[in-house]
Amino acid sequence: MRVMWTTSLIYLALFLIFGTEAVTVESVPAVGNGGFIQTRLDHTVSLSCSAPSAGEELQWFRDGLPVALQEGNRVDHSRLCVQPVTREDHGVIFLCQLKNNAALNGSVQLEVTFAPELSGTEEFALEEESEMTLSCESHANPPVAIVWRRNGEVVDLTEGEFITTNDGLVARLSVSRLNRELHQGLYSCTASSPVEAERTMSFQVTVTDKTMKFPRDPMIAGIVVVVCTTMLAVLARWDRIVKCCR
Template sequence: MMMMSVSLLVLYFTTQISGLEVKSVPEVSGGFVHTELEKTVSLTCLSEPQEAELVWLRNGQLISVAAGNTWGSSRLCVTPVTKYDHAAIFTCQMKNNASVNASVQLEVTYAPLHSGKEEVSVEETRELELSCDVVANPPVLVSWQRHGDPIDLSEGSFLLTNDGVMSRLKVARVNRAVHQGPYSCVTSSPIYPNRTKSFEVTVTDKTLQFQTDLIFPMIAGLVVIGCTTLLAIVSRWKWITQCYK
């Protein structure tokens, strides 16, 4: 935490003393620009002296700007803002002196994208997996419900995983009496309303599954036997025919 505070202080201090200043709409606050998805961030870099040529970088990579947008002041727009812009650092620096620079970092907030209802059909004794998109900033709390009540993971052989991108509810072997019915994935955010994705799980009768790795050799064997028998009959018939001539 102390190292982060020092880094932010250096970033802010550099912006003030380097001869460059980055202004933003929305406004810069402590070196950060707070915004949301689909919004527009407008950055303006001002230099002293005015004749300095400026360049922009995003996370250290050079950004191409129009030739007339580099001398004395330079403007850059990020539109529309996406979740991939979160934590991106935009740096304005003098082209002939990279040590003279100023930076801001985007802080993009967004809610998870999951919503709606999904119909899921699974055969008895098969595996069931329900998934829910939980990517968000700030991170969200995730809860799974069945018939509107929190799922007890100690019952019904449920397995819950969450990698910060997808939350998954799994059942290795489905039982209609236990697992059929409505499910929901609910995310709770400190700044956005709760979001819910619903599932209606229908468990169907188990169908007979043929083992193709055994059937194909059997069919091939029967074909060989049939062909051999047919050839034997044809050969025998020719011999009988010759005897009657």
């Protein structure tokens, strides 16, 4: 029992000495669970930092890089304003600390909600038997589901030998060998988000006749051979040609 009382007194003494020694960070909107600030694109986030005692200078860091502060915004209290919030602010950590004691600090992390930037229509004219790759942005928070359609119907991956990929940044629909009947049409890429409205981008694909392409490199090589052969023949008969000209 005496040991338990002694331990409790030690903890109480430590709390009285160090309990109030902390840098506090507050924000509008308020900090949520885990130190995250939930916000949206083009909104404003206001951050304020308070030193544990008067006369102490504060420093701000954005993802480890120092933030320049004006005079009068460093001692005792310091404020930052993120306006407007952009995609690049998603996941960024703002940390405030004492200049003379980095161990005393507080931090928050921004969590920005945004949807992919999808809109408009692009047009493509591609030859039969050529490759096709359609790309649309899929980067979003929270992640979105991407659905590809052709002429209003969900793309049948097996029928047209389509290949789809999505690395979280860009979604792609590819075909290695175009066929006019199977692949020509109006395509769309639709992103569905649990918190944002659907976004769609369209692609008008026209498949044209295949054109005959001449092999340029072999043609050049053949011309070089003919020229060299002609020059050698002329040199070999040069004496006879000179005599005829006299």
